[in-house]
Amino acid sequence: MTIILFASAAIAKPDVKTDPKAAKARAKVHHLDATAAKRLGDAFRAYDRNDLPAARKLVDGLDADALANRDYLAWLSGMIALRTGDLDVAERSFKKLATIPGSRYALQAPWRLADCAWARGDRGAAAATYARLIKTTGAEEVGDLGTAMFRIAEAKSGADAAKAFRELAIAHPAHPLADEAEKRMLALGGAPLEPADRVERAKQLSNAHLWDQAISEMALVPATLPDDLAHQRDYWLGTTLFNMRRRYADAGKLLLAVYPFMGDSAAEAMFHGARALSRADQDDQAIAWYHKVVAAYPTTAWAQEAQFLSGWLEFNRGKYREAIAPLEDSLRRYPHSKWVDDALWTLGMSHYFLGEWDAARTRLAALSKFSGSLEGGKGTYWLARIDQRLGKNDAAIAGYRETVTAHPFSWYSLLARSRLAALGVKVAPFGVDAPAPKGPKLAATVDEALASDDLIARADELVAAGLGIDAGFELARSERAFLGRHDRAAAFAMLLDRYRKAGNFNRPWMLAVSYSGSALDGPPEGDARRWWENAYPRAYQGLIEKYQQLGANPEGYLYSIMRKESGFDPHDLSYADAQGLLQMIPATTLRVAKVLGIPYDPGKLYEPEYNIRTGSWYIGHLLAKFKGQIPLGSGSFNSGPRPVMKWMDQNGDRDIDELVELVPFTQTREYMKKVTENYARYVFLYANEIYDQPLAVDKHYVIDQLTY
Secondary structure (H helix, E strand, O other): OHHHHHHHHHHHOOOOOOOOHHHHHOOOOOOOOHHHHHHHHHHHHHHHOOOHHHHHHHHHOOOHHHOOOHHHHHHHHHHHHHHHOOHHHHHHHHHHHHOOOOOOOHHHHHHHHHHHHHHHOOHHHHHHHHHHHOOOOOHHHHOOHHHHHHHHHHOOOHHHHHHHHHHHHHHOOOOOOHHHHHHHHHHOOOOOOOHHHHHHHHHHHHHOOOHHHHHHHHOOOOOOOOHHHHHHHHHHHHHHHHHHOOOHHHHHHHHHHHHHHOHHHHHHHHHHHHHHHHHOOOHHHHHHHHHHHHHHOOOOHHHHHHHHHHHHHHHHOOOHHHHHHHHHHHHHHOOOOOOHHHHHHHHHHHHHHOOOHHHHHHHHHHHHOOOOOOOHHHHHHHHHHHHHHOOOHHHHHHHHHHHHHHOOOOHHHHHHHHHHHHOOOOOOOOOOOOOOOOOOOOOOOOOHHHHHOHHHHHHHHHHHOOOHHHHHHHHHHHHHHHHHHOOHHHHHHHHHHHHHHOOOOHHHHHHHHHHOOOHHHOOOOOHHHHHHHHHOOOOOHHHHHHHHHHOOOOOOHHHHHHHHHOOOOOOOEOOOOOEOOOOEOHHHHHHHHHHHOOOOOOOHHHOHHHHHHHHHHHHHHHHHHOOOOHHHHHHHHHHOHHHHHHHHHHHOOOOHHHHHHOOOOHHHHHHHHHHHHHHHHHHHHHHOOOOOOOOOOOOOOOOOOOOO
16 A cells, blocks of 8 residues: 555654643554444455545545544545645645644645645645655655655746756665756756766766666766866766676775775775775685775774684685784774674684694683673583593583573584583483473463553554554554553563564564563463464565475575565565565566466565465575575575585585585574574474474585576
8 A cells, every 4th residue: 555665663663652632642452443444444445446536435435533543544635635636635634644743644734735735736835834744854765855856946937946956866876857857958958967966876876776877877977077076986886786786896896996085985995995996805805904994094993803803714714823813903903892702702713723722722712701692602502512622521511501501502502512412412402301481471361341442443443444554554653652562571561473474473572582581582372472473473474484485495584584584574685686585586476486387577476375385486496406504505595505605615524514614695594593592492482393404514515506
């Protein structure tokens, strides 16, 4: 529906509070009128398919007093009237909307009233309102800035109009009216866009992740330019190429050539130029430039990262001795940087692979003091590995036990349990045989008395209307206030139940992770089980069960991938254009769709069924390619199969713990660990089985056509 775009904002901003007067203003208890709710939903659906007569007929028969969501009716009535030219009705609806406190649509009211004034022909008043509104905080989230700027320009004349059209064409080059604005500008005698304007447009397009369009815009910039403008062009071209993950060598060359001229952005330009060289497999040159970043800009965050990466690159290409000095420098120069834990680990493992056990122990012991399972657990586990290598089995067993107890089900806990089993020691998943459930209370049943709360009444009505996304939005934007009004155990149970009824698995997952305390560190029993089930839901279960056999997907595996990839948000879009629940890439999906004999169109991946269908085939076949080995199969989904094949060829004779730690892609390395933990938890929660992570690696992957 038209308002669907607002739904994702609720997930990004879960702590937004509604106006405290809102609940009081809607103090009347609304008993759900299912007929009215369905009619409201049908009206929105008619509006969404552009059947305005049907939508108007539906809203005209609705009694606002029968609805808990009167603001939804006011907004929709106003929009239908505005689009059909009934401006009196539109203005009354939007003025009414503006008086409803706490409404998600209230901020839109002045924009729509300006639209009404424009439609009446009062262009001066409308333009003045638009000019004021586009300067307000958050205007880009509420109004259509491009259309407002276009209308402001239309209200002007002569040179002033041409100037205003130029501003739109430059500031919002991706807007549908940008090309028309440029035409109007020229028709009014405005000068053609200059090279500086083109560079600025390219910058705006690049910042909006419209990289192909940015490249096309820069192609219109002349090759010969004044030096300062040429530097800006090359900087944005290099930045765009880097962000596109293409032509890294060219990106590095451009950025490193212009950094001296970039003022406050010089350190960033030099750093990303060096990073581009690394991604172009020019590691020696990248390391040299990282050292230059540190020397030239030692107090910047870029220098902190560059110093660490200069050692990390040496480690990743197996030069453990060469990695030590720059990593030591990283800890010495920047003892409080965000790279300290990574530097400790990389330094400790450099000594480990060199067989320098005491030095390795010193660094890993420091790392083990960190609290996270992928930091502290890492240090504790590898300290135990050193003890085992040195024949100190009692100390190794104690270290492995500590890892399991402190970080149950983590990657390092799974490895530790397997190491203990190999030593003849059987340890339960939580480190003790009869652990007690942990965490805060979570009511076993939903207290329907809470349904009289204004928030729940609104959500229930929207669910009944078939507007589940909007119900989830309303719950998310007001959940904190709701928790404050009621007993938390009962309030959480109500919220989690209503999110599920709205078809929203993302927000319950976030709530469970944020508020479950230590429940996930103990057995899934009683209250803790309910927290577990929300933290590890079988989201879209019907679709998973329908399609998981398209590939070799064991029970729980696709949920594990989905949890890591999108957090169960079907509208999720990554920086790399991965889309939907399983974060499928369009280019990959196109190939999978051909295999399955189904069509592919842009936007299809946001449909849960299509996403799961194509993802199940691809993910399952990748897992089969790597012989069902969870860390390797999942890693191949993250990085693509070719890098995993290369790592298997290089390190497939090592045990899985060493192989994974030697994965040079940080994101893929940590992805492998987290998906394996997710899978172990799903198997334990729903099948009551314990996943035992094999230590040995089957390095003989399947040779087939699946190399994309």
